[in-house]
Amino acid sequence: xxxxxxxxxxxxxxxxxxxxxxxxxxxxxxxxxxxxxxxxxxxxxxxxxxxxxxxxxxxxxxxxxxxxxxxxxxxxxxxxxxxxxxxxxxxxxxxxxxxxxxxxxxxxxxxxxxxxxxxxxxxxxxxxxxxxxxxxxxxxxxxxxxxxxxxxxxxxxxxxxxxxxxxxxxxxxxxxxxxxxxxxxxxxxxxxxxxxxxxxxxxxxxxxxxxxxxxxxxxxxxxxxxxxxxxxxxxxxxxxxxxxxxxxxxxxxxxxxxxxxxxxxxxxxxxxxxxxxxxxxxxxxxxxxxxxxxxxxxxxxxxxxxxxxxxxxxxxxxxxxxxxxxxxxxxxxxxxxxxxxxxxxxxxxxxxxxxxxxxxxxxxxxxxxxxxxxxxxxxxxxxxxxxxxxxxxxxxxxxxxxxxxxxxxxxxxxxxxxxxxxxxxxxxxxxxxxxxxxxxxxxxxxxxxxxxxxxxxxxxxxxxxxxxxxxxxxxxxxxxxxxxxxxxxxxxxxxxxxx
Numbered sequence: 318x319x320x321x322x323x324x325x326x327x328x329x330x331x332x333x334x335x336x337x338x339x340x341x342x343x344x345x346x347x348x349x350x351x352x353x354x355x356x357x358x359x360x361x362x363x364x365x366x367x368x369x370x371x372x373x374x375x376x377x378x379x380x381x382x383x384x385x386x387x388x389x390x391x392x393x394x395x396x397x398x399x400x401x402x403x404x405x406x407x408x409x410x411x412x413x414x415x416x417x418x419x420x421x422x423x424x425x426x427x428x429x430x431x432x433x434x435x436x437x438x439x440x441x442x443x444x445x446x447x448x449x450x451x452x453x454x455x456x457x458x459x460x461x462x463x464x465x466x467x468x469x470x471x472x473x474x475x476x477x478x479x480x481x482x483x484x485x486x487x488x489x490x491x492x493x494x495x496x497x498x499x500x501x502x503x504x505x506x507x508x509x510x511x512x513x514x515x516x517x518x519x520x521x522x523x524x525x526x527x528x529x530x531x532x533x534x535x536x537x538x539x540x541x542x543x544x545x546x547x548x549x550x551x552x553x554x555x556x557x558x559x560x561x562x563x564x565x566x567x568x569x570x571x572x573x574x575x576x577x578x579x580x581x582x583x584x585x586x587x588x589x590x591x592x593x594x595x596x597x598x599x600x601x602x603x604x605x606x607x608x609x610x611x612x613x614x615x616x617x618x619x620x621x622x623x624x625x626x627x628x629x630x631x632x633x634x635x636x637x638x639x640x641x642x643x644x645x646x647x648x649x650x651x652x653x654x655x656x657x658x659x660x661x662x663x664x665x666x667x668x669x670x671x672x673x674x675x676x677x678x679x680x681x682x683x684x685x686x687x688x689x690x691x692x693x694x695x696x697x698x699x700x701x702x703x704x705x706x707x708x709x710x711x712x713x714x715x716x717x718x719x720x721x722x723x724x725x726x727x728x729x730x731x732x733x734x735x736x737x738x739x740x741x742x743x744x745x746x747x748x749x750x751x752x753x754x755x756x757x758x759x760x761x762x763x764x765x766x767x768x769x770x771x772x773x774x775x776x777x778x779x780x781x782x783x784x785x786x787x788x789x790x791x792x793x794x795x796x797x798x799x800x801x802x803x804x805x806x807x808x809x810x811x812x813x814x815x816x
Contacts, residue, residue: 343588343589345503345589348506352498363811367815369483370812377477379423386419388416409442419434427462427472430459434455439451452652452656455650456649457647459645461644462643463641467635467640471628482624495803499796500795503786506575506591514775518771518775522767523557523558525764526556533750556761598785600722606715613711616793622703633689634690634693636689637683645674646671647670647672649664718788722781725781732777
């Protein structure tokens with residue numbers, strides 16, 4: 318008996334020490350806000366839409382103009398066939414310098430335009446009547462446009478569009494993760510409130526058991542009860558002491574679970590200040606089902622997958638077409654010993670070169686493109702089937718959650734009556750014990766029943782609130798209920814921070 322009392326005193330001292338370290342009162346909205354801002358899983362998930370934003374801008378790089386510059390010097394000193402004849406140069410010496418610049422631009426239609434400015438300085442010993450030192454320059458403009466395969470903005474920007482859809486899907490995935498975390502916070506907050514309520518019940522039960530022990534000792538001393546009843550009463554106190562120790566441990570474990578979710582590192586006690594919801598929740602089943610099919614982020618993400626696959630199917634279909642390209646170009650040449658006169662010749666346009674044409678290519682059989690198209694169609698059908706499967710699963714989950722809410726609400730009334738009845742029975746047996754009509758064991762038995770009934774009521778309240786949380790998570794409206802609106806801005810800020 319002394320050992321149990323010493324253990325109880327140790328637990329009480331530990332609780333007093335923890336309280337001395339400080340308490341932090343917290344509403345449910347404050348807990349949710351902390352989770353949104355500090356939870357590590359939420360922060361880690363935000364990197365996915367930020368990475369998707371990086372992909373969008375990376376693929377937009379196809380429209381960056383491509384600049385090319387060339388500087389090249391070449392010296393040639395070789396023997397020629399003239400060495401075996403007379404009148405020619407036996408050795409051909411030549412120097413050439415190229416300095417060219419050009420730019421190429423991709424068009425949304427899939428075509429390309431380009432401009433190239435080429436310069437050549439040449440010096441050679443070719444012979445009499447031939448210009449040995451000269452400049453030759455030209456300005457060339459080119460245009461190429463696919464007419465069948467590869468034609469159109471959708472084909473050109475396929476990677477950009479897929480990246481945008483991926484970002485949309487990653488935001489829905491982020492909403493799913495955020496909703497799961499908030500659901501956990503609401504559940505852990507409710508369980509923490511229940512743990513504190515349960516601790517209060519255990520303290521009250523211990524006090525009542527100690528009162529029973531005091532009364533039993535008095536009755537034994539008066540000769541009303543035999544001495545063995547004291548042992549029963551002491552065992553009852555020890556049982557309640559153990560229950561109190563277990564309740565203290567459960568409270569600390571529950572506090573730690575909430576601390577991890579909220580990233581609170583201080584060893585302060587968290588005191589939930591919001592009382593659990595106990596009123597009947599009015600629910601329209603058809604409305605709840607429709608909200609789930611409209612708002613569930615995981616379903617929206619799967620629908621994004623369908624849109625992505627449909628886009629890739631359309632592009633794959635264009636790849637089965639022949640490759641027919643229209644090409645056109647123009648060039649203006651200059652030629653002179655002096656560079657500025659050479660450039661004047663280019664600008665005058667007196668020596669133009671024009672070209673226009675069509676180029677056709679088509680692999681006989683075209684098996685690669687045809688089967689890529691078939692695969693893309695299969696992926697579309699598969700993703701649509703997955704959407705239907707998920708819709709059916711969500712419908713089942715919503716109905717299950719609705720039944721759980723209704724069932725747990727009814728349990729509130731049942732457990733409340735059970736607790737009231739158990740309390741009355743305990744008081745009745747205490748009175749009977751005082752007049753010798755009940756043994757100490759009888760009183761302790763009904764006291765244990767009361768503890769169980771009180772625990773059942775506390776658990777029923779927690780189950781009802783957790784069932785509501787599950788319903789809102791199942792219908793996809795949990796974020797809305799908590800006043801949380803998810804946009805791409807946070808992910809975009811994270812992207813800009815790392816540019």
